[in-house]
Amino acid sequence: MSPIWDELAPQPVLDRLAERLARESDDTALTFCGVAIGWSELARRIAGAVAWLAARGVDEGERIALALPNGPDFLALFYAVQWCGGVAVPLPPEKGLAGLLADCERVGAALLAGADALPAPEAGIEVWRAPFPVSDAPLPAPRPTETSFLQLTSGSTGEPKVVPITHERLRVNVGQMIAGFEISRADVFVSWLPVHHDMGLILMTQVPLYLGASLHLLPADLSGLRGWMATVAERRGTFTAASDFAYRLCLRLERDPASLDVSSLRVALDAAEPVRASTVEAFERAFGLDRVVVPGYGLAEATVGVTARRPGEPLRLDARGAVALGRGFPGIEIAVLDGDDAEGLGEIGVRGPACAPAYWSVEGTGEGLCTEEGFVRTGDLGYLDADGELFVVGRRKNVILQGGRTLAPREIEEAVEALPDVRRAAAIGVDRGRLEGEQAYVFAEVRPAAVRGREDEVARAIAARFRERLGMRPGRVYLVAPRTLPFTANGKLRYDELRRAYLDGDLRRQGALLFPSY
């Protein structure tokens, strides 16, 4: 008997899509902001982009970067690139041009597709802007290469990394998630997660398109968040997903949750950040739901989905208040790699047919990311209980989890240290137990005399640099006095010590925080 994921997802995603585009031309593929997009329209958009790419020429395995917001343009180009044997590289469109160009350089992309507002770079890269062509010509058969797309991630060490998502691993993980969440064609997906990132891209667009399930896509911004639960109510949505932060924020922004009937929801996945029991309970209470918010766990190195609690299972906490994240999806093994401390905690390892054996690099010899036994090192600290359920209680890596995305401190520090006023910088994740959850706090050492009178300008420049490179905002930027940042004897930043000194108020008491005053 073949494994369950092969039964549920027998064909590569691109082949299945090609069949649907040809066969279901009169039906709706998805809606975006409430506007229906039929399979025939999606086919015309993909055909137009395929024709444009074919005329330009695409080398086998050529990386093509896509900095596009949620919407049909992204989906058309994402599939068209693969159709032509290219490898798609989704990037956050909120990044500035310099940040996008740095990413293009990292993956060796010579073509960057973006919205019509994307500025023209000075040289070195071809830019392809909206509006994108459409074509009534029949789509040729897809001729994909081995890799579907590259996912940029923070890695498990805090250094930025690139994970190659092959068509095969993508198919396997799609099948694993269909099995784990018990998804069927009858499900109605509602998503405002960004399509450039794994959970929004794979679980929330590729899975429904694979099954031909309904998909209602919203912009990945404040308007999407504000319209999220209203869309679930209006469309009788059954499946949605977001980070814990997004559920907290939704609760805070939704004026009258009780007025929205979201009782159609079967699964609301809470993943990509530490899951707070208080969020799950408050969200379900406010919206009149019971056992619908499902905690889960995943990472790009394992394609995306690794565990989730079964839909309908009640929330479970351990003695320290950590939330049970469920068992591995079919075919996924989870192990505690070095659980020799008194509490049985250790680094979580993940093994299975959707796990990448190595990171990707332009040189072609990516750094390995597995143990000798083939377990992906996640950098997360946790344990498995007697029932085999995963609990994550912390992390070994110095990454920052902000708003559902994982940020690499080194990438932030290098970007900030390039500014003339900054001597050294450190970025840490700080969670003060408030609504915003963990945020990237940047501590930039400056010479007080050199910045006096223009502190706000320097802090603004640092924040602007952060936005440009990361496509999101920093939680807080502090200008700090020279020799504030703690280093080990061999010159490594002591992130935990910096976090402690900040949270305990030592930095403020010592007068090390020069700006701002809060």
Added chain:
Amino acid sequence: MSAIELGEVLRIVALELGRREVAAEDRLEDLGARSMDLVAVAAALEDRFGVAVSDEALGEVRRVGDFHRLLVDDGG
């Protein structure tokens, strides 16, 4: 609560939104503010003035000046 001056609130909102200056009547969405910006501004104001921004209030904020109003209302 007169201690919370509009000028200081505008200065903090401007810094957190990465702007040189903002005006009370500016709409947040016109300033390109995203959900995380809204929350970061609230956190900065809470830290600066020691006044908690209530859960319901944040959902009502549309313009920069609304931040000042809700701090004064909550504080007073």
